[in-house]
Amino acid sequence: MSEGSIVGADTASTPVADGFSMPARFSTHASTLVTWPPEGERVLEEFRDEVEAVVRAIARFEPVILVVDPADASSARVRLDDVAEIVTIPVDCAWIRDNGPIFVTDAERRVAGVHFDFTGWGGKYPADSVRQMPARVIEHLGMPCYSAGAFICEGGGISVDGEGTLITTEEVMLNPNRYSASSREDVERSLRDWLGIEKVIWLAKGLVEDTGTDGHVDNIVEYLAPGVVLAQTVRDESNPNFGLLADNLQRLRSATDARGRRLEIIEMDVLPYQEAADGKRYVVPYANAYVVNGAVIAPAVDAADDERGFRILEQAFPGREIVPVPSIAQAVGGGGLGCITQQVPEGQPA
Secondary structure, eight states, rough: OOOOOEEEEEEESSSSTOBBBOOOOTEEEEEEEEEOOTSEEEETTHHHHHHHHHHHHHTTTTTTEEOOOOGGGHHHHHHHTTSSEEOOOOOOOOOHHSSEEEEEETTTTTEEEEEEEEEEEHHHOOOOTGGGGHHHHHHHHHOEEEEEEEEOOOOOOEOOSSSEEEEEEHHHHTOOOTTOOOOOHHHHHHHHHHOOOOOOOOSSSOTOOTTTTTTOGGGGGEETTTTTTEEESSSSSSSHHHHHHHHHHHHHHHHOOOOOOEEEEEEEOOOOEEOTTTSEEOOOOGOOOOEEEEEEEEEEEEEEOOOHHHHHHHHHHHHTTEEEEEEHHHHHOOOTTTEEEEEEESSEEE
C-alpha cells in the first residue's frame, strides 16, 4: 500500500487480510486526537474550557493533535497552540472517539487507519462535515487508509484487549438505526475484517441515561489488560441502572475471550451524578476515564465520590498517575473523557 492510499471496501483488501488488528486503548500511544468543539455543540464555552483542560492534561504525557474546524481555528490557536498540534479539517461535532478514525497495527508495529461510516448516532445529530474527517486525519498522519464503506463502528461502542477480543452492547451494535439489514453474524464478520476481532463478548445495554448513543460500552466496561476489565456496577438498588449492570456483570463472568481465558473483573461500584447549570443531574462515569502514557485522565465530580472512584482507578491502572479534570459540560453534551479522545498507537506509518 502506498502512503495515504485509500483501500476501498469493495476490494479484497482489508486490515485483517493485510495482517492488521486493533490494539488496546491501554497500549502505548504515539499521540492523542481531540476535536475542538465547533459551533452547535451544547454549552459551547464551558465545553471548550473543559477540552482545553483535557488537552493540557494529556500534553503532560504525550503529544496532542487538535482537529479544528476552519471557522474556529483562531480561537483554538489562541488557547492551545502552545501545547497541541492544530490541524484544520471541517467538523460539525466534537466526539472524535465515535466519528474519527480507528487505528490498526501489524506485527511489525506499522500503523494504518480505518475510516468507518458515521451517521450522527443513528441520524440523531448533524454529521455531514465530520463524515469526511477520518480520511483527512489519516492522510495528515501519512498512513494508509482503509475505507469500511457503509459499516459503522463508533469507537465508544467498543472496547478491545489488543489480542482479538472486543466487548460491545447489543443496544448499539445491533441497533436498527445503524444496522437495519445486518445480523449479529454480519456485524461480527465486519469487526473481524476491519479490526481483526476474533471474539465478540455481547453485553445487553449501556446506561439508561445514555440515550444519545444508544448504550455505548465505554460508560460501563473498559479493558485494562488482556483478560482484565473494569466493569461499572452500582450498590444502590434504586438506581435505574442496577438491574442492567448486574446482567452485564453476569455476562462478563460467564464469558471467555479469544484466548479462552475467563475475565478478571474489577468492579467500579460508584456511579456519580453531577448537577449542571440547567438544574438537571447528569451521570459522569469514572469508567469513561482516558488512559494515556503513564497516567489516567479522570473526571472530577465531587470529593466523596472522587475519593472512592479514584482509588478504584488506581487499583485498575497501577503505576499510573490519576489526573482529575472537569467533565460536566461533556456530560451535558452526552459524553465524557473517552468520547472526546482517540489514541494513535505507537509505531511507524505502514
